[in-house]
Amino acid sequence: MPASRRPLIAGNWKMNGLKASAGELAAIAEGYDAALRARIDLLVCPPATLLAGFSAQVAGAALMLGGQDCHPMASGAHTGDISAEMLKDAGAGAVIVGHSERRADHGEGDAVVMAKAKAAWRAGLLAIVCVGESLQEREAGEAAPVVTRQVRQSIPEGAAAANLVVAYEPIWAIGTGRTPTVADVAQIHGTIRRVLGERFGAEGAGIRILYGGSVKPDNAATLLATADVDGALVGGASLKAADFLAIARAVL
Numbered sequence: 001m002p003a004s005r006r007p008l009i010a011g012n013w014k015m016n017g018l019k020a021s022a023g024e025l026a027a028i029a030e031g032y033d034a035a036l037r038a039r040i041d042l043l044v045c046p047p048a049t050l051l052a053g054f055s056a057q058v059a060g061a062a063l064m065l066g067g068q069d070c071h072p073m074a075s076g077a078h079t080g081d082i083s084a085e086m087l088k089d090a091g092a093g094a095v096i097v098g099h100s101e102r103r104a105d106h107g108e109g110d111a112v113v114m115a116k117a118k119a120a121w122r123a124g125l126l127a128i129v130c131v132g133e134s135l136q137e138r139e140a141g142e143a144a145p146v147v148t149r150q151v152r153q154s155i156p157e158g159a160a161a162a163n164l165v166v167a168y169e170p171i172w173a174i175g176t177g178r179t180p181t182v183a184d185v186a187q188i189h190g191t192i193r194r195v196l197g198e199r200f201g202a203e204g205a206g207i208r209i210l211y212g213g214s215v216k217p218d219n220a221a222t223l224l225a226t227a228d229v230d231g232a233l234v235g236g237a238s239l240k241a242a243d244f245l246a247i248a249r250a251v252l
């Protein structure tokens with residue numbers, strides 16, 4: 001793994017968490033000890049309502065915070081939306097874009113996801129672009145072509161190790177307790193790596209590719225040891241500090 005591909009363990013809290021979750025964040029920040037800090041990046045993406053408070057809480061700590069989505073524009077008449085600049089202002093260093101729940105619930109296609117990734121860069125945030133096939137696509141043997149299309153069409157020109165992370169999240173593995181086989185993960189991550197190389201040359205070799213979908217303490221070591229898996233995007237298990245930290249320690 002090139003030195004630039006320092007493992008990243010990212011927690012996506014989705015629509016979970018209230019101010020009372022500060023205790024869980026504190027436990028995560030405390031558990032991100034010297035041994036972990038030496039080896040991995042750790043990121044928590046809470047709901048946007050908690051970002052500013054959490055940012056103040058962990059000020060000075062190495063733990064990174066991120067948003068879960070952003071609008072393509074910096075500001076304007078877009079009721080209910082949040083811009084990348086606002087996330088940055090609230091203390092985020094990264095933002096997830098193109099999560100399958102956004103693609104499904106809000107009809108976001110590749111072009112919108114690409115615009116959001118550009119917005120992340122405009123604000124100085126690391127863009128975590130999610131890709132992944134549905135169960136129907138997987139069963140039709142379409143997983144690799146679908147993911148290839150998403151990597152080609154959701155990621156803007158100018159992607160580099162310093163501004164982009166790709167997260168492969170097979171939709172059927174999210175929140176289901178099901179995970180692909182190691183061979184299937186290796187195949188899709190290899191496909192993503194190849195397309196990144198085609199598009200971004202040598203820079204593509206340094207871009208981190210995370211696996212997401214039912215990552216738990218008991219399967220993390222196997223998934224994280226798979227070729228071209230540079231970390232994990234964790235949903236449910238990131239809500240409990242002990243589980244999230246156990247996943248992070250699986251890298252060690």
Ligand SMILES: O=C(CO)COP(=O)(O)O
Pocket residue numbers: 012099169173174175176177212213214215233234235236237
């Ligand atoms: O969607 C995910 C992270 O973005 C994965 O969620 P789970 O870990 O709950 O399956």
